[in-house]
Amino acid sequence: MILVFGQGVSAITGNQDSCEKTTNNLSTNSQDQGVAFPLLPYSGDNQTLYNTINDEGLYPPVRGNYYIKYSGFGFSCIDKRSGYEVPTHLLSEKIINAGWKNLKFFRNSFMISDLSEIIQIDETRFCATRQENHTEHLIMFDQNGIKWNVRLNSAISWHLSLLGSKNIFYGTNIIDIETGKVLLELDKKYDLSHFATQDKFALIDDSLMIDINEPAILWTIPEEKYSTAKGFYGDILITINRKTSLVRYYDAASGKVLRSFKFKPLVKPWEYAGEPGLIVGKSVCCRSGYVVDIESGTILTRKKCNIARGMFTGWQYFLWGDKEYLFWEDIAGTECIDTKTGKTLWIKEDSYNVSYQKFDDKIYKNTFHFENEKDGEKTYTESLSILENGSWRELARVPFWDAWRTLIPTDGLSLRPTRYGILWLPYYKKESAGPSIIAPGTSKILKTYQIECWSEQNIPSYALVGDTVIVNHDGLGINLVDLESGKIEYIEIPGATSSGSSSFESVPLFASNQYVVTQDAKRNIVCFDIVKKVFLRKFEPSSTSGFYLRYWTNHLFVGEWFSLDWYIINLETGELVKIRPGILGATDVGYFISDKGFNLLVPGEEPRCIIEGWYFYNAFGGNIISSFKWLHLPGYAISNAGAIDLNKKVIIQRSFESNGSFTMPFIAHDEIWLTDLGKTVKLSPCPSFSVKRNGKTTSGDNEVSFEFKNTREDGRDLVLKGEVYLVSWGDDGKAPVFAKLNEPRHKLGPLLPGMSQEITFKVPEPPLLENNQKGEGKYFALVVESNGLLDTKNSILSDFDKDPRPLFD
Numbered sequence: 001m002i003l004v005f006g007q008g009v010s011a012i013t014g015n016q017d018s019c020e021k022t023t024n025n026l027s028t029n030s031q032d033q034g035v036a037f038p039l040l041p042y043s044g045d046n047q048t049l050y051n052t053i054n055d056e057g058l059y060p061p062v063r064g065n066y067y068i069k070y071s072g073f074g075f076s077c078i079d080k081r082s083g084y085e086v087p088t089h090l091l092s093e094k095i096i097n098a099g100w101k102n103l104k105f106f107r108n109s110f111m112i113s114d115l116s117e118i119i120q121i122d123e124t125r126f127c128a129t130r131q132e133n134h135t136e137h138l139i140m141f142d143q144n145g146i147k148w149n150v151r152l153n154s155a156i157s158w159h160l161s162l163l164g165s166k167n168i169f170y171g172t173n174i175i176d177i178e179t180g181k182v183l184l185e186l187d188k189k190y191d192l193s194h195f196a197t198q199d200k201f202a203l204i205d206d207s208l209m210i211d212i213n214e215p216a217i218l219w220t221i222p223e224e225k226y227s228t229a230k231g232f233y234g235d236i237l238i239t240i241n242r243k244t245s246l247v248r249y250y251d252a253a254s255g256k257v258l259r260s261f262k263f264k265p266l267v268k269p270w271e272y273a274g275e276p277g278l279i280v281g282k283s284v285c286c287r288s289g290y291v292v293d294i295e296s297g298t299i300l301t302r303k304k305c306n307i308a309r310g311m312f313t314g315w316q317y318f319l320w321g322d323k324e325y326l327f328w329e330d331i332a333g334t335e336c337i338d339t340k341t342g343k344t345l346w347i348k349e350d351s352y353n354v355s356y357q358k359f360d361d362k363i364y365k366n367t368f369h370f371e372n373e374k375d376g377e378k379t380y381t382e383s384l385s386i387l388e389n390g391s392w393r394e395l396a397r398v399p400f401w402d403a404w405r406t407l408i409p410t411d412g413l414s415l416r417p418t419r420y421g422i423l424w425l426p427y428y429k430k431e432s433a434g435p436s437i438i439a440p441g442t443s444k445i446l447k448t449y450q451i452e453c454w455s456e457q458n459i460p461s462y463a464l465v466g467d468t469v470i471v472n473h474d475g476l477g478i479n480l481v482d483l484e485s486g487k488i489e490y491i492e493i494p495g496a497t498s499s500g501s502s503s504f505e506s507v508p509l510f511a512s513n514q515y516v517v518t519q520d521a522k523r524n525i526v527c528f529d530i531v532k533k534v535f536l537r538k539f540e541p542s543s544t545s546g547f548y549l550r551y552w553t554n555h556l557f558v559g560e561w562f563s564l565d566w567y568i569i570n571l572e573t574g575e576l577v578k579i580r581p582g583i584l585g586a587t588d589v590g591y592f593i594s595d596k597g598f599n600l601l602v603p604g605e606e607p608r609c610i611i612e613g614w615y616f617y618n619a620f621g622g623n624i625i626s627s628f629k630w631l632h633l634p635g636y637a638i639s640n641a642g643a644i645d646l647n648k649k650v651i652i653q654r655s656f657e658s659n660g661s662f663t664m665p666f667i668a669h670d671e672i673w674l675t676d677l678g679k680t681v682k683l684s685p686c687p688s689f690s691v692k693r694n695g696k697t698t699s700g701d702n703e704v705s706f707e708f709k710n711t712r713e714d715g716r717d718l719v720l721k722g723e724v725y726l727v728s729w730g731d732d733g734k735a736p737v738f739a740k741l742n743e744p745r746h747k748l749g750p751l752l753p754g755m756s757q758e759i760t761f762k763v764p765e766p767p768l769l770e771n772n773q774k775g776e777g778k779y780f781a782l783v784v785e786s787n788g789l790l791d792t793k794n795s796i797l798s799d800f801d802k803d804p805r806p807l808f809d
Contacts, residue, residue: 083346219255231279300342475521585630722786
């Protein structure tokens, strides 16, 4: 937390009144919803957490001896030779994002501001970009200050990266690390964000070869660049033309063709390896999941991709490796493959998808596991576990086949806890003839609700509403299965006929307490009333108008209304209302939409503004906010990004400004659990504290005093503790480009709720300007590193912090 103040007492202007008008007595205790703000992460599921999407650029997927796995909240690190996960405390980040005014802190060293992109050169040096007045600045700095600053023409879309050990590649320029001198400028006609490199050479835009040590342009590939797969093998550039299958080995230094031959994968006559893509060593990954030896055509391994991560097939799930290791990810974990032999070196079970459920005040977890592999085709299982005394105990495990279904929260899961036992919703009739009840802890089937006319080749879709299971197994109607009585009723779609194909595949199915929306055999949208047990109506989808069902879209019910991508539809009347795309969530009366801010759209009314656009996007991370899903609790909206009070129209707090997630926050007692890419972050209640600057100064205004108070008021004895210090600030009231963190640190706390502490500081030295000259030191900032969040309502802040801030920041 950072607060800015002027040196003299006259510079203090309390804005507490304006804050109170904004927050208006918002209670921090929302125990009736199971959540009490504020909250902070206390568990990162062995992740190094970060708070900005830009941090991902600091750590490429393969870094030295480690393979980096990202989630929306942080990253974990796997030793690529052994598959062992490195403990997160060994990966503490050097750069801390303050989440305010684009400030970043380098641990115990210095602070920087207004920098767009940062790369780490070595243990002490960093390089960053900064835009100012249509001019791009490239700045090198270490703990002692700015080493050099190069001004370039506008380069907002340029990418910053290291090129070998001596140069930086930025836009059209190759720049010397030591001096900042532009050594080589390339033609802007090349796509300069696309390049491959090794120790001596770099291939720019799949066509231009350069010597990265000179640096100098060497030669240009004569081939059609976008139809060719390319990769380095030592000082050889290997290309495979996707149209002609011609392989060429080029000498990287001269461009001389050393060898050429046809690429001929040795597949069976009825098989197709697919287009060549990623080249690692002398092997290539092909679109259909084959890894092929380029020279011999030998199939080293094959991975069938039908449920790899659930959404796509092909080479993108062979993640980038090096000449020795190739990494494959699917829904169950990570596999490391030897690029020369195709043999699996290790498999780490690390499910791509983790879902939590609550039933009868108990918490359950669904996750996915690798089961077996035969002829490149893997089989998987889904498990259900219960949380008992802080540990997970597995209750059941069943076959798993379709990762698409997992994109539908909860209803896409195959195992559900009920008061009759563990409910299993099978994929195939050969596994079970219908929804089944499993004895917890045994996977023994106690009862099966047999679905009549369920063909062997059809894959049903399911939803669970109370004690009723809804089944769509043929697209001709839906079955309603009563778990208590065993009664099964069928609601037919009038005039429905099969599509003519031999099977019916699983389709999206969504259900509320009264309505069901799914697809028929011809992929028309069909609607039912399951209370009256009648078919309502049919809609023909349109891929051009946003009128269709998709697994990853926020399809939500508000009474008799249902949301599509660009429409909401009235299921009773058939009325269509076109809306701006991007449903974020829903309440019992309307939809959350992102349209110039955070709004509530009640059908039949104009959108109601909850949070204005500039504040909403600034607080939660700009345009990416539309990818978050917002959970509605009475009076609140909560997402992976933070929380909003709907009645008071204020942002309560922020959580993560990183890339969004298709997952919904899970409320576990007084905690919020956030999940993304199989990782979980738990947010639990934390202390809140106020800050007030005392008017008194001593030693000729060379000292300043602040009062800190633990303001938590809900009865939780949460102790506030941490460190506080001052840092120099820009003479114009703006954050300095660079400021040392060399001021004395003072211990804060421990403070129980209601307790306060006064701390006196020496005023810091003036900041360094861009030319490394000292400023006048008109202003300074107070930095608090603690286990709590600032209570802005009860703090007296300066004019520099008068912009609206969350209630807890």
